[in-house]
Amino acid sequence: MRLGNLERATMEALWEHPEGMFAHHLAAGLPSQPATTTVLTVLVRLTRKGMVSRKRVGRAHLYEAAVDKDVIVAEAMRAALDAAGDLEAAVRRFVGTVSPEVAAALREALDERDGSAS
Template structure:
């Protein structure tokens, strides 16, 4: 699931604040200082995507991340690979750029998937 810049910034703020945030606090804390109405529009969009939940607190809503960051990152990587014209070349290039820690995590994940992990 691809996220726009403001969607990503809002999700990052919500992931850093698992107890939730009000739209006004989100707007005030973002570097781009978007209008509260813009933040509310994006929160509605994220809610429709199933990434954000909201709970009424007084007259406002408290927004929380409904999607885990790791799940969103994994989906983004999968979607990017789906776009590759040559999947094997894309994977080879990706693997050639990762750190040794990422390479080890990939080996471990593939081994677990195949039932050959240690």
Template structure:
């Protein structure tokens, strides 16, 4: 899998995912500098600021004023975000039954058992 293009840039969405992961791990709201310090690959401060602002506009991060700047925290949890992405992918497919059948057929046995239990128990984990 290629992680960067010929100019050394990450594919679209990859930095947003990395920033969200940092926010999910954060015990408190984080400044752009806090996030930048944790991210691998050393993206520019302005890139981190832009990414955080974009996540806030999308409703994936919340921001609050702190001094002259902002601090950010995740507005959605990781499980909810991942489930929404999976549902969006499924909605865009013509043959949802085939996609779901393939998904289930490729699950690890313990994940298949968990899915069966969740379906039986109405989604309660």
């Protein structure tokens, strides 16, 4: 799922605050310091996308991330691979750039998927 800059910054803030945040706190903490009304618009969009949940606390809403960051990262990776003209070349180039830790994580995930994990 593609996210705009403000949507991504909002999600990053919510992932950093799993206890949830109010819109005015989110607005004040974002680097661009958008108006609270702008943040509320973004939160409504993210809620409709199923990425954010909200619960009423007094007269305001407390917003929380409804999806884990790894879900969004995995979707972005899948979209990037889908957009590759030459999938094999893209994967090879990517694999050539990863750290040993990432390579090990890839091997482990593929082994689990293929049922060959020991």
